[in-house]
Amino acid sequence: MDANLSIRGLKKHFGDKKVLDGLDLDVREASVTTVIGKSGIGKSVLLKCIAHLLEPDGGTIELNGKPISKAHRPGQDGSLFFSYMFQNNALFDSLSAFDNIALPLRESTGLSNKAIRERVDRMLEQVELTEASDRYPGELSGGMKKRVALARALITNPQVVLFDEPTTGLDPERKYTVFEMIADYRERFGFTALLVSHDIPEVFGISDQVAWLDEGVIKFYGPPNELDDEAESALAGFLNKANHGKSIR
Numbered sequence: 743m744d745a746n747l748s749i750r751g752l753k754k755h756f757g758d759k760k761v762l763d764g765l766d767l768d769v770r771e772a773s774v775t776t777v778i779g780k781s782g783i784g785k786s787v788l789l790k791c792i793a794h795l796l797e798p799d800g801g802t803i804e805l806n807g808k809p810i811s812k813a814h815r816p817g818q819d820g821s822l823f824f825s826y827m828f829q830n831n832a833l834f835d836s837l838s839a840f841d842n843i844a845l846p847l848r849e850s851t852g853l854s855n856k857a858i859r860e861r862v863d864r865m866l867e868q869v870e871l872t873e874a875s876d877r878y879p880g881e882l883s884g885g886m887k888k889r890v891a892l893a894r895a896l897i898t899n900p901q902v903v904l905f906d907e908p909t910t911g912l913d914p915e916r917k918y919t920v921f922e923m924i925a926d927y928r929e930r931f932g933f934t935a936l937l938v939s940h941d942i943p944e945v946f947g948i949s950d951q952v953a954w955l956d957e958g959v960i961k962f963y964g965p966p967n968e969l970d971d972e973a974e975s976a977l978a979g980f981l982n983k984a985n986h987g988k989s990i991r
């Protein structure tokens with residue numbers, strides 16, 4: 743498999759608790775892979791280890807055959823290999839939509855103000871937020887905030903985008919819109935997407951692969967329609983709780 747993200751033997755322990763316990767996962771280039779699993783099982787920890795926000799206790803994470811520590815350095819054109827869309831967007835309330843989107847370019851690249859302005863203006867156009875450029879998060883609808891968060895995640899032209907529960911707190915209709923947006927932007931921008939989501943089965947509609955995390959390892963990996971009986975019955979136990987029995991449409 744032509745994986746561009748390759749994880750081997752990943753370990754992350756907190757005290758005696760082995761959250762990730764020798765986890766292997768390959769994520770194919772330009773695919774959408776969704777990590778599912780019980781609440782508190784380690785899905786966010788996995789994403790944070792990949793994004794370098796947590797230091798793993800063991801194992802390797804490689805992007806295109808190179809350790810991710812090297813992959814995290816920005817290129818001269820301001821491109822970054824990874825970006826991370828946090829649960830609940832994590833927008834800065836004191837910054838306008840424009841400045842929220844510009845932030846990763848200002849913080850981690852040496853691009854001129856002019857180059858940043860051009861790039862952010864183009865992105866605002868692509869996510870249909872030009873009119874909202876000067877507005878603050880408190881003045882935006884829930885869906886618009888998600889679009890700002892997505893635009894901020896994509897502004898550095900990342901090869902891999904990590905989405906941690908991108909639909910948390912949205913009503914069923916908006917959840918559907920966000921999933922459509924992720925699928926649509928992936929087509930347009932060509933990134934590899936790794937998602938964490940509780941919205942099962944809705945998220946399967948945009949997922950090429952599903953990775954079921956349990957007991958510190960990936961217990962099933964494959965297309966959603968091939969989820970095996972063991973995974974299905976384990977999932978059945980927590981799905982209703984996670985979704986409160988709601989479906990997206």
Ligand SMILES: Nc1ncnc2c1ncn2[C@@H]1O[C@H](COP(=O)(O)OP(=O)(O)OP(=O)(O)O)[C@@H](O)[C@H]1O
Nearest residue numbers: 756761779780781782783784785786787788938940
């Ligand atoms: N910085 C930390 N220090 C100590 N324990 C942590 C830390 N971060 C996460 N944990 C623990 O690791 C375990 C996995 O947490 P994680 O947030 O990855 O779960 P999750 O699968 O994403 O859950 P949810 O679906 O509810 O968001 C939890 O028991 C959590 O308490």
